[in-house]
Amino acid sequence: MDMQLTRRRFLQASAGAGAAALMVGRMGSTAFAQSPAAAAEPGSLNFLTWSDHWNPDALAQIGTEQGIQVATSDLSDNSDGLAKLQAGNSGLDLVSGDALWVPAYDANGLVEPMDLSSLTVASELYPMARTFPFFTGANGYLAYPWGWSPIQIAYDPVEVTSGADSWQLLVDPKYAGRIVMENQPIDIMLFAGKAIAAVDPYNMTDEELARAKDWLTALKPNVLKLVAQNGEVRDALVDGSAWIGTSNLGMPDRVKDAGGPEIMAFVPKEGSVGFIDGEMAIKGAANLVRVAPYLEAAATAQWCAQNFLDWGRPLWNEKAYQLLVDMGQKERADRYLYNQPEVALQMTLKGPGGRVGDYLDTFNSVFGA
């Protein structure tokens, strides 16, 4: 056999391999298979999400039982996810998003709506989670409801002995370099809006924006670092490098579970923002066919209960609450409002607002050199 690779043969072989790769790629991009009866097609699923939306054991089990290899990548904040998808060819199949950000994804044509009634696991959700107006699109439900929480301020009571009821705690000069927050500029601007009692924190006036900037200027020297994921807030509270951190529900237990000090948390009296998040199937994603089987396997009561025990903020799976009660975790579940889902709709929900460019500019003006 002539094994010599001529240029012509090389080009022919390359073209053939390219065409084959293209066909394999297209085979995966069928419509979002929502039928619970549909067997999972083995393969990969690329999920852009926060670190508290998955459990390594769950992913391992899904890999073994369903043949779905889930590759997660860290989502820093909602606008980051939107920007990545807008850029196109993200290679992603599933993305997490918060409340009012979900319609923004939809407005950009990035979401593949789903029919919740076709997902068996959706019957385990609190009924209200199946009818959120901001998850309801023209062609179906835009996101599979996952969890919710108000943003709280967690603090070490040994070091923080007063003022633990207000956003103003964050600008107390006593706490220079002792605060850790997630690096989410828009959310930090919303905190500033709440702190200065802006009428609409999402659409601050120029005058309010100027006051928010002053508040951020006072905040900056107190911030040790802005971190990528909530787990890093926990770590900083555990090792004592930070005394205060903004967080969702459950931080006291997360810190305690990680061997840290006794931590307390409060919702600021000026009010807070909160999130109701969900998982969105990405329109045109290569592995859309695996989204429904993944949700069926990962959003079960068993894994949601485990996720609650790991992270301490409530999820939308109602059956998981019962499971937690049966496991003797009722006190913890109730303490973190798992049994009061209606509270979620009383929060100022996270969303993009109308002045994103100005908000980022203000944030940069303060957090730049």
Next chain:
Amino acid sequence: MTSEQRPRLRRQWPLLPIALLLVFCFFLPMALMVVYSFWTTDNAFRIVPEWTLKNYQRFFTNETYLRTFGKTLLMAALVTIVGIGLAIPYAWFLVRYTSRRTQRILLLLTIVPFWTSYLLRVYAWQAILGARGLLNETLMGLGVISEPSRVLVYNNNSVFLVLLYVYFPFAALAIYASLEKFDFTLLRAAQDLGAPPWRAFMRILLPLIKPGIVTAGIFVFIPVLGEYLTPTLVGGTEGVLISNLIYNFFRGAQIPAGAAPAFLIAAFVTVLLIVFRRYLRLEDVVSRG
């Protein structure tokens, strides 16, 4: 086409892949960035092709951006100067005082960090400098400090230190390549003619290894200008550089707002390369002379 032009074209066609690479991976993205930088974004995060100068206006009228860019230039200059300052004696030591075999081992050790990811190397520094990091634990163990020091990390100093660590090998390799080709008898000749060692160093050695120094300078200065990860991981709120601010726009889906300063930096780097192009000798880095 003349018969003389044809063979010349035939000889040049192997350049086609690199030309295409340049066009599609450099010129085209750059052109897109320039166009975007003159457009705007609507409230639904869509890029709107309405021509505007406001993205550039923002950079030049908001003093934070200019100040942060100035700080970034200063940081890049300091890392470059100190990096080269350390690389010269290191390369001198290698060339003058070690055997070929030892040189190879030490050069290998110099580039060993490149075998792990950049991200891991910076994270390793977090583990060294952090509150419960190696350095703090050691100092506390020795009784030098009673509680973790907060001056080691999340400030400008830690950004400088980590950048120096990350980019030192580039400087060391470029200067080593230059020094290795240097004829050291010239220094002896200068001293024989009455030049004190420092003058021989300044008037003979430095001018002759200048291409290596400039190459090292460019290889360190330019990447530091675009550094994002190191200030993010070890800089805290004090160690922010210009790329961190630009990134905030991109991840906020405000691409035109981020494209303007990104293009300005790219243009600045291009001008810098044009100015220093006659000194930029890749062979100083990749060849052994």
